[in-house]
Amino acid sequence: MRLAIFSDVHGNLEALEIFLEALRNDSIDRLFCLGDSVGYGPNPNECLELIRSINNVVVLMGNHEWALLNMAMAQRSMNPVAFKAIEWTRLRLVDANFDYISCLPIGAEYGSICFFHASANSPQQWDYVRPGDRLTVQSCFNSSTQRITCVGHTHRPMLLDINGDLVLPTVLFSDGTSYQEDGKSNLIINPGSIGQPRDHSHLPCYVIYDSDTRSITWRRLTNYDASITAKKICASGLPAELAYYLID
Ligand SMILES: [Fe+2]
Secondary structure, eight states: OOOEEOOOOOHHHHHHHHHHHHHSSSSSEEEEEEESSSSSSSOOOHHHHHHHHHEEEEEOOOOHHHHOOOOHEEEEHHHHHHHHHHHHHHOOOOOOHHHHTTTOOOOEEEEEEEEEOOSSGGGOOOOOOTOOOOHHHHHHHHHHHSSSEEESSSSSSSOTTSSSSSSOOGOSTTTTTTEOSSSSSSEEOOOOOOOOOOOOOOOOOEEEEETTTTTTEEEEOOTTOOHHHHHHHHHHHHHHHHHHHHHO
16 A cells, blocks of 8 residues: 655645645555645645545644634744734635534544654644654654654654654655665654745655555655745735745
């Protein structure tokens, strides 16, 4: 089985379309979207509608969907730019999409893999699972129901071992970066972000996991032009900082 694992689309329609186009040339059996399909970007409705139209996709709730459903609490916990984008999104989200995000699950499982937006430990605390943060990594592993845990939220591609150490240095996450897992070890995989990457590259990033060969491959979409989305953000009335994140 070939699984496509992606996260943090964040209302970026151009990046999402390029991602889905790339998958057309790949034989994917199932897709797992780890949440934050909206927030920050200028096309929340279009992105949700496109994601909902995908066959064999499991879509999780991220902290931005949660924020749309819990505005008062989100205002206290989010940074001001992120919350402005939530307010902007809430005003525009159509009822059908609001109803859809309100029913999204917080986690999912498939074979020896479980999926969350943030840590497996109290997922709605939205803890960031980061390399070197042994406490958070350990609590994520301890709460995980499967050997492999996939998380998003940091917008950074990552592979961590049971000690919280990087199995692959982050600088290596170019298109085609691959790792052959042994079928025994506990791992945390972060596919990176489709719509707002925050690592060395601004190119959309996702993971293909092949359960037959046990290979984990990060794909990076080199044909994405962030300036188109950045211009749309500026024209939409969203905070301009959100455009700079894409092209800075
Ligand atoms: Fe996010």
